[in-house]
Amino acid sequence: MQRLDKIIASTGKWSRREVKNLVKQGKVLVNGLPARSAEEKADPEQAEIVVNGERLIWRQYTWVMLNKPAGYLSATEDGCGATVLDLLPQELQRQGLFPVGRLDKDTEGLLLLTNEGGLAHDLLSPRHHVDKVYYARVDGCLTQADCEAFEAGMTLDDGLVCQSAGLEILKAGEVSEAHVTLREGKFHQVKRMLAYRGKPVLYLERVRMGPLMLDSSLSRGEFRFLTEEEVEQLRNA
Numbered sequence: 039m040q041r042l043d044k045i046i047a048s049t050g051k052w053s054r055r056e057v058k059n060l061v062k063q064g065k066v067l068v069n070g071l072p073a074r075s076a077e078e079k080a081d082p083e084q085a086e087i088v089v090n091g092e093r094l095i096w097r098q099y100t101w102v103m104l105n106k107p108a109g110y111l112s113a114t115e116d117g118c119g120a121t122v123l124d125l126l127p128q129e130l131q132r133q134g135l136f137p138v139g140r141l142d143k144d145t146e147g148l149l150l151l152t153n154e155g156g157l158a159h160d161l162l163s164p165r166h167h168v169d170k171v172y173y174a175r176v177d178g179c180l181t182q183a184d185c186e187a188f189e190a191g192m193t194l195d196d197g198l199v200c201q202s203a204g205l206e207i208l209k210a211g212e213v214s215e216a217h218v219t220l221r222e223g224k225f226h227q228v229k230r231m232l233a234y235r236g237k238p239v240l241y242l243e244r245v246r247m248g249p250l251m252l253d254s255s256l257s258r259g260e261f262r263f264l265t266e267e268e269v270e271q272l273r274n275a
């Protein structure tokens with residue numbers, strides 16, 4: 039059993055204060071009857087809760103897709119800088135969400151956040167081979183030799199062993215563009231692999247993680263909840 043305001047605010051759609059007001063206005067129904075207080079308790083798995091005419095779908099875990107802008111750290115806490123958590127409403131921040139893997143501070147694009155530790159861990163485990171796809175703009179002309187080196191796997195000057203990865207050239211020129219597909223996620227890996235090929239990264243954006251593409255309707259800094267189907271796709275990935 040949990041407090042109504044906690045259950046309803048956990049959806050991220052209403053703050054606890056808003057829930058209180060909605061209850062006062064008789065706009066929160068529990069099993070067809072108006073709730074008397076926001077502190078009233080209910081079983082979120084059993085009770086039919088309707089808020090402002092909308093049937094609440096309660097989930098044990100929360101999953102969100104964020105379109106990360108540059109300038110935010112993929113961390114839950116940072117002494118001096120802004121973290122991706124700062125882009126989420128307070129009610130979501132309180133739910134113990136953490137980023138599923140890291141994007142560098144200057145990398146943009148698809149970042150999942152959740153409080154479901156087990157599935158998050160599986161998605162990141164190299165054993166599960168979940169592809170991560172990045173759009174990269176680099177200084178220098180990408181060639182077929184670069185694609186072959188990515189495909190073969192490479193050992194960088196600093197000893198980092200990189201498994202076979204994908205490099206699809208989108209544009210070759212003084213500044214080139216490509217999609218890079220990784221099945222692992224070592225520190226600064228895309229930047230290090232491309233720097234090793236003598237084509238340093240100028241810009242990096244993650245566009246796909248496993249089955250999920252970055253939602254093009256999300257502006258930088260915006261997030262949305264994953265649908266039940268999307269979470270299921272991650273489970274099957």
Ligand code: URA
Pocket residue numbers: 140141142143145225226227228229230242
């Ligand atoms: N590889 C990088 O170099 N940076 C990222 O943010 C992600 C992958």
